Amino acid sequence: xxxxxxxxxxxxxxxxxxxxxxxxxxxxxxxxxxxxxxxxxxxxxxxxxxxxxxxxxxxxxxxxxxxxxxxxxxxxxxxxxxxxxxxxxxxxxxxxxxxxxxxxxxxxxxxxxxxxxxxxxxxxxxxxxxxxxxxxxxxxxxxxxxxxxxxxxxxxxxxxxxxxxxxxxxxxxxxxxxxxxxxxxxxxxxxxxxxxxxxxxxxxxxxxxxxxxxxxxxxxxxxxxxxxxxxxxxxxxxxxxxxxxxxxxxxxxxxxxxxxxxxxxxxxxxxxxxxxxxxxxxxxxxxxxxxxxxxxxxxxxxxxxxxxxxxxxxxxxxxxxxxxxxxxxxxxxxxxxxxxxxxxxxxxxxxxxxxxxxxxxxxxxxxxxxxxxxxxxxxxxxxxxxxxxxxxxxxxxxxxxxxxxxxxxxxxxxxxxxxxxxxxxxxxxxxxxxx
Ligand SMILES: Cc1ncc(COP(=O)(O)O)c(C=O)c1O
Numbered sequence: 001x002x003x004x005x006x007x008x009x010x011x012x013x014x015x016x017x018x019x020x021x022x023x024x025x026x027x028x029x030x031x032x033x034x035x036x037x038x039x040x041x042x043x044x045x046x047x048x049x050x051x052x053x054x055x056x057x058x059x060x061x062x063x064x065x066x067x068x069x070x071x072x073x074x075x076x077x078x079x080x081x082x083x084x085x086x087x088x089x090x091x092x093x094x095x096x097x098x099x100x101x102x103x104x105x106x107x108x109x110x111x112x113x114x115x116x117x118x119x120x121x122x123x124x125x126x127x128x129x130x131x132x133x134x135x136x137x138x139x140x141x142x143x144x145x146x147x148x149x150x151x152x153x154x155x156x157x158x159x160x161x162x163x164x165x166x167x168x169x170x171x172x173x174x175x176x177x178x179x180x181x182x183x184x185x186x187x188x189x190x191x192x193x194x195x196x197x198x199x200x201x202x203x204x205x206x207x208x209x210x211x212x213x214x215x216x217x218x219x220x221x222x223x224x225x226x227x228x229x230x231x232x233x234x235x236x237x238x239x240x241x242x243x244x245x246x247x248x249x250x251x252x253x254x255x256x257x258x259x260x261x262x263x264x265x266x267x268x269x270x271x272x273x274x275x276x277x278x279x280x281x282x283x284x285x286x287x288x289x290x291x292x293x294x295x296x297x298x299x300x301x302x303x304x305x306x307x308x309x310x311x312x313x314x315x316x317x318x319x320x321x322x323x324x325x326x327x328x329x330x331x332x333x334x335x336x337x338x339x340x341x342x343x344x345x346x347x348x349x350x351x352x353x354x355x356x357x358x359x360x361x362x363x364x365x366x367x368x369x370x371x372x373x374x375x376x377x378x379x380x381x382x383x384x385x386x387x388x389x390x391x392x393x394x395x396x397x398x399x400x401x402x403x404x405x406x407x408x409x410x411x412x413x414x415x416x417x418x419x420x421x422x423x424x425x426x427x428x429x430x431x432x433x434x435x
Contacts, residue, residue: 001345003352010349010420019342022334023413025049026261029396037395037418041410042207042235042374045261045327054326058318069318081318082292085309088269088325091332095260096233096252096271097243101307105256105269105324106316109234110139112253112270113201115311117147118284120228120251123198128153131189133202133213134161135178140232144201160193162186162202178404180365181206183214187221194225201229204236204252208400210364210374212240219247234258238331239372241340244271251276259373259410261327267320272308280304286313334412342411343373349416350375350409353423357430363404374408376400386429393425 003009014020026046028035038046057078061069070081079087089100096103106112121130128151130144148158164179190200200222205212215231222229228250236242238259244252252271256262285302287295289312292305304310331339348368354360354377363376379386383403390397390405397407409419 001348003349005353005420005423007417007420010416013345013349013416017342017416019334019338019411020415022330023415025330026413028413031394034394037414037421039395039397039407039409039414039418039422041259041261041413042406042408043398044257044264045259045410046413047263048261048327048330050326050330051263051323054322055319058322081316084318084321084325085312085316088321088328091325091328092269094332095237095242095328095336096254097241097247098245098271099274101277101309102245102274103269103271104308104312105267105321106312107268107314108265109232109253109255109268110143112268112311113140113143113232114147115284115313116230116251116253116270116272117143117199117201119281119311120230121147121151121199121201122282123151123153123158127196127198129158129160129193129196129198131160131162131186131193131197131200131202133181133186133206134163135206135208136203137207137232137234140201140203160189160197162189178206178208178363180209180211180363180370181213183217186213186218190218190221190225190227194227197225197227199228199230202231204231204233204242205240205372207235208363208376208404208406210235210371210376210406212236212365212370212372214370215249216243216247219249223248235372235374238328238336238339239343239374241336245273248275249273256324256328260324260331261412262320262324263327266327267317267324270308270311272311274307277307283311284313288312288314288316330412339411343409344368346409346411346414346416346419347371347373347375350407350419350422353420354426356423357426359430360426372408373410374406377405377407378403379405382433386426389429390422390425395422395425 026048085105088105089103092103093100145155148155162185164181204215219229230251233252233254237254250273255268257266289310291303361378363378364371380403387399387405397405
């Protein structure tokens with residue numbers, strides 16, 4: 001698409017946008033009666049209006065039925081709480097590109113990562129290492145490190161961390177500057193360490209740089225060497241199209257408070273590939289992962305429910321699931337293909353309006369196939385001042401130390417005009433500095 005840096009051009013794109021009505025389904029935060037330009041869906045998505053109704057509905061069921069809410073919904077056509085998680089599966093399977101039996105909403109992301117590592121990180125004397133990305137989200141690093149220690153191993157000998165190439169273009173292991181990673185470096189590291197690798201765990205989309213990794217290629221290399229591979233999809237789900245089943249990804253987890261708009265601390269979910277469903281894999285079990293038809297026999301000895309459901313542990317939080325379900329179905333109603341199409345244009349437009357500013361270096365790849373909606377801007381001089389100015393002017397992004405502003409125009413609720421405004425306000429900021 002050829003862009004023009006003018007409000008009229010942005011308004012024209014908004015008028016032509018087939019998803020424009022979805023914005024009305026969200027509460028856009030306001031300041032002094034004016035909507036903020038909210039570009040922070042990479043951190044917390046906006047509140048869908050449907051969430052309050054969904055919560056109210058379950059509060060009413062609780063009020064009227066008490067414990068019977070688990071089993072009986074005679075008063076409405078809705079699902080009893082016992083199988084409530086099933087009503088999220090169709091949408092989740094579309095969002096991750098899997099079968100409904102491969103997904104289950106549950107817990108929070110890091111909790112799920114611990115549960116999945118308990119299954120998929122089974123070190124042996126020969127195969128005991130974990131391959132990951134240097135500088136991935138800290139919670140994942142802590143989870144990996146502590147699993148390693150639980151097995152009596154030393155993180156320094158066990159974790160292989162892929163880092164961005166150094167300035168002379170060589171592949172490096174162990175440097176910590178945030179930067180882009182070459183897929184071939186990941187594939188090479190898998191191949192070179194195949195004999196000692198027990199598992200691969202990494203983000204699908206890097207939270208800092210906004211880079212989308214080539215999950216299909218990485219999973220293909222991992223499968224060739226029979227190494228289980230899992231992805232943290234916190235920043236990928238609802239943002240970029242995923243085909244976990246076809247790619248042969250073994251396991252994954254995500255959160256739903258970013259691009260799925262489930263609410264602060266909203267419920268996470270897991271993906272476990274069908275190829276593992278019949279294997280009765282070792283796991284950290286709880287009664288909610290027990291076969292649903294026999295759970296209330298309360299018998300000794302764990303019998304896992306089929307599919308991803310068998311990784312559930314505790315009674316689900318129905319209010320959290322109600323909000324989750326109301327939110328995720330908006331994304332599937334819009335459709336990930338249509339969302340992606342708009343997202344590429346919206347982020348491309350943001351890149352375009354930022355292009356005149358020499359002071360801003362965009363860290364995120366310029367190739368749309370290697371990014372989602374987020375752009376990470378490195379502003380080495382006066383970055384924090386710029387960030388504060390944007391906030392004052394009602395543009396909400398987020399700041400990552402030491403010099404990075406992350407802006408994420410979200411196709412469900414952001415407009416081209418908002419993106420144009422970001423460029424105009426940044427222009428004002430730099431003009432003021434010249435004076
Ligand atoms: C990439 C990534 N991984 C993991 C987490 C941690 O998620 P949780 O706090 O839900 O466990 C986050 C949180 O923002 C994240 O962005």
